[in-house]
Amino acid sequence: RGYPFQEIVAMIDQQQFYPTPAALARKAWSKFQNREFTRVLEPSAGNGALADEMPWSRHDADKPIDCIEMDLSKHARLRERGLKVVGIDFLQYSGGAFFSHVIMNPPFSQGAEHVLKAWDILWDGEIVAILNAETIRNPYTKERQRLARLVNEHGGVEYINDAFSTSETERKTDVEIALVYLRKQVRREDIVGSLLEDLTRDATSGETLAGDYRQAQDLCLPDREIDNAVLRFKAAVQAMRESVLCEARASHYASCIGHTLAVSRGDASEDTHPREVKWVTETLHERYLALKDRAWNSILSSTKVSERLSRAVRNDVERQFEDVKQLEFSVANVYAFLLGLSENQGQIQMDMLCEVFDEITRYHTDNRVFYKGWKSNDKHRTAGMRIKTSRFVLPHHGTDKWSHSMKWESMNLLADFDRAFAMLDGKRSPEVGLCDVFRTQFRELCSGKRGSSSYFDVRYYPKVGTIHFFARDKTLVERLNLLVGRQRRWLPPEDVRVSDAFWLQYEKAEAFEKDVNVQITALAKSQGSGWDDPRRRLNDTDASVAQRAQAIIDQALDAVLEKQGIDVQGLLDTNKDALQLELLVA
Template structure:
């Protein structure tokens, strides 16, 4: 451990950090640089806390307190969707990097973090600038002087610190999961015959075997707890051992600590039962069949609600009910997956996106539509050192999601040769700069800068994605009929021409790439109005019409004059 960076947080400051959290419903907590667990001691409940700690000498101390150590180096931790709160005092020199990583892995919840004030006041690096922007959009900061000079400070320093509070709200909450979870039975143990949809079902024998294993484990655990309590009772009746008498101790040696009261037995039984349900439901939601059906974000959303899921009894009926709920929500899941991949592609690189004038019946709320360029798009986040033999966890997940969506739009369950197949089977070719072909893309990999260039090889599927998202977000009208000369159609198809004249400001780029959350910002309306004027000006310079004859479809046949021809998305039910 770098002792020059180790500044134990004083108790008064720890209390202030805990009181900074607004949501007091602590489902599960993470402390990324735990030390001896100092930050967690004011929480009072260690059974729902995880920690990262690089100094293995401190692990026994943490475990003795009931704190689960989930990683040595916090920067290696890749999954955080199960946490509702993160509280952290990272090494001062790496504060920005640690806080940004915490934000990346958190799916939904709050972060309270202590930083060196210079990290925010001197944003000389890209990461520090990004962190300042993140705080401005999603949180607050309080600068504190003399916080490490109080009487209870173990290692005093006059450094000014920044107390940062961030709240992360999912860009897209999957409401259909609430319906699925609420529909499961919390108490029923009777196994009922179910007919799960074949497209999303773990084989019946697998489900039955899992439930049988659960029931056997529970029966054995129950018997063990009761027998341990019995043994403990009879041992106490016999009294002390000779060694205990010789030591004149008032407490007998307890070789097998067991609950000694009725309440203690109930507590032990409840803890064991909840642990088994946790294991059983974890097996289901991480199963290959559920993973094939859901995107990374849907999976994160599901895991963030795991506390609700695991309250349900682990029965064949409940498992089938859960799987049927997912299958019946397939349409919503597919639309959400398409939108998530669309956002992933358009978010990071302005060259990936083409803007057009969206179709809206209310001019006041008119907004720009977006579509992905058909010839090429670029995605970052795929850095790979020379010694690595595979992509990281999240990089793989992004590629898996892209393949899932494009296969879905092609009416298939999965590609025959997908992006992951290419990185597993032709990694040396990709490292060497060769262009590799998969079912839906030609790809070229740049490991040094961590980008992949995607060249779609099926324009129709790309068009289906653009149309599906455009319809979902009301950029494109529904129930289109053939009107080839409609001005909307013309500017939609030829948007690349007038996009060349667009010069986006930094605020416009951010707002357009973060539509799901940017609208909460006070300046969002002003920013979008500026972009709207920019887009109209660029269109009109090249003679494109920007005001379409929008007609209220409730007027009947007149609506026909305001529609245009668009390719239909693939019929996924066929």
Template sequence: MTTPNDSRDFYPTPDNLAWEMAYSLQSTKYGWKHLPQPILEPSAGDGALARQIHAVADIRHDPKTGELDRYSTSKAKEFDLDCVELSSDFRAKLKKDGFRVVHDDFLTFRPAKKYAAIIMNPPFSAGAAHLLKALEIMKDGGKIRCLLNAETIRNPYTNERKELAQKLNELNAQIKYIPDAFKNARRAARVEVALISVDIPDKEPVSKIRLELNNEMTDRMKADPQLAALVSADPIAAAVERYNAAAEGIRRIYEEYNGIKSLFSAATADDKETEVLNFNKSYNEAIHSLRSLYWKKLFDLPQIRDNLTQAMQCEYQNRISELANYDFSPYNILTIREEMSANIVNGIEDEIIGLFNDWTNLHYNSEYSKNVHYYNGWCTNEAYKVGKKVIFRCSAWGDYSGRFEPGWNAESCLSRIERTLHYLDTNGKKYNGDELRATLKAAEESGQSQNVQFRYFTATFYKKGTCHITFTNDDVLKSFNLFASQKKGWLPPSYGKKSYHDMSKAEQKIVDSYEGEASYTDTLARHLIPTKATLLQLGE
């Protein structure tokens, strides 16, 4: 009877070559190199490759015996490595050394488990068959590192070798020939080997339910051209269609699951099904989560977000859990939009006062003293208005890259300003922030952080976290200051209702301090004084 060590195909992988094979499987995640898991090691022999896989995974071994030391035994058990070995003697040794042996003959192995990598040194006499088997197991994606006799690749004289050569070529396999790789090995041999590295891209998932839903939607659009045109032109209508398709997909998934879950029970009829697929949500809970996702997406749409003040954006984001109880339907969306329209006037008023307070809060940042101009207010000496230039906090530089990267924070700060000025400038017409976003993107791509021109102002972004804007539209700046000053009671009640010469001396004194007779007369003549009536509601 022959022992495993006498086998003509038993050539334990040299440690240096085994290390190279295992090390090449590593990828970088969050700045750290790691081995993918789970890993399959077919034809594992006495564990030469398996031990080096553990070594690369930083599971320590006793340098004298090669066995796992006591400190790393638990770590070794946590590492997801499966071994396959035909020899019963070697299977016994692998198990004794703490390795998990899941099958005997690799060529008959049919795993349900999806492996991230296969690393192998198969019998040279059957190398082509073993590598073809590995390629079949990994057809949906993963990595393979395999040692073969070089002749298997160099001399494809059999149909099996020809098939292997074709598949390796199709998969852009990397082949490294190593002469005398086993010259100084535990079982020496003068043989040239081929180290084959194959990285198979993950297969795109295919869902029969998704294909059915896509076909049904296509048929519906063909049957109703008006619906197709609406979905194409209106992102909200398109979102409703996607939601309906997703909800129907969830219904069909649960229907399928309920139809097969009896397979997840044990052998006897009395046993209950087990939550194998972790369907820990009921159907209604899944639909509730879907609604929450789509309501959140609704308020992220520029068509909606652009016309909500910052406070309103926060309010509606906080209401997602409440809205998830309502279907994501045209009726409910229209109801919310009407509600937003009714609130936008008060919202814009609050936004104007909020911005004014932010820019004139001298205690917040000493640099803000450059923002304001003082004048004698009505019954107070503490009145002020925003000047031509404003400084405020705004992060637009990458913390780690050090590059100019105006992201969400910069867009949020600037759109808040531009939206407010737009409503003052256009008497409440609907705001669209596409131009602002395009300007920010172009500035980022060109690296222009200074004097970036927007609709009502230029902006310069500094690395210390501030933004300096200079207003380029004097009229809208005047309207902004007038609205805030009137709301705070710093201008006489007669301001905007009387001509300068019809005012009392006390009222004229305030006007003189605020802007002067000529500017006041121009303000009256061109109707630059905003009122609540001029802030129209959000249009459709």
């Protein structure tokens, strides 16, 4: 049926999804001998039932648990529980050196593979796994045989009947389970090593460390850029691990040598404590996260997303990106992120256009005119807004006399306008942007001269702090009005036919502006709100005030349209088109 591979795997995995009963989860956590949970990995998180029972006393902070889960639909729920989702497929995961504990309830058919994977990626720590008892009792594969040896040499197993048959069990099965415990321990000599070995390792070349990585410009293959980014990351992680171990070894040998003369005399102090296993694990974790942050940020930067988004939309994308950065930096995860951006590109662009529209209409009532909005149903109809195509004014952009440039916030706003109108024009950026005009012609603009960008002529009045915009291509402003109007349902969808009279009153909104404003003032005064302009109250935080303002504007539009001979109730009635046109022309 054309399911993506990952969805097929998740569907198969769902058949083996047995959420951990609370009693079994608590018993699994009790198996750990080291109760200081620096960082925990749960490779088959499901809905978080196992993580929920963690004996974690510091309630003012998130549980130090990283999760991996194949079913993408469960990720949001895991994050809501304060857990970090760092991967999708555990068997492809590689960043496990810094975990102090691994706890898991993997699919029974893959139990041995999951425990062996955890053992291989763990540097120093403990593992507890809930497995089908047959995985241990019947070691007929190489994986099961290796697991049995590890259990014998580094841990133990407890067999439990009816663990998934209790009344609290979400999905019951009478299978006998094995609760496996393993302890992987790094000895001091593993950190310290031998001096000769260290000196030999110092000769390792950068080319050897980086493995298959080559400079992108040498390859000249655009489709390898993601592969190269992941290889660069892996090389950096490998080098970081070696650096941390070398730092620990250096600390050990320095402590063997003794103090400096200054320390011996009491003139200085120094840290002479050798680096322990805990320090290595915590440092690996801290530096790994920093490298992963760099790697993911390089992908966000390379997509040129930031260059084409407005400030608010860019901030939204970056906030969502915080969840993405928790995932392991792998080729599959990078492609998944880019695919998500591509699929949401239309909505991202629409959000940016709405933001620019609101910036123009929010602070200066004379920038907008009203029209009778599309009636999507019999009970709901609101007044729509459109930006004037003749001129609009932006306030609050004053500068000091001695200034040689616009303020930073003002330049950011102008950059947003450049991005939005270039997009409306089907271009990546304007040939001459508003930012270019205000950067290169600031003195001339302050003295009253008009400047010209690709899309606007502008005048600037620094004392009152206003910028006046005159559209050079009114069709772009009209395109913005149409797109935002449809997005907010002030206008009908493109595939819905409404009367020509409806579109005529929409197009005549600027011509009717004066009469509408007179009616708004009169209605507000008659209803005891003469001092409070309803046009300024449409976005009031008090919903009742905003609704009252909307009602007054809607009544004013009704009065003006009826005065112009337009049947307000028949705007959507297509068989009255000719009559409405005749009345309006007359």
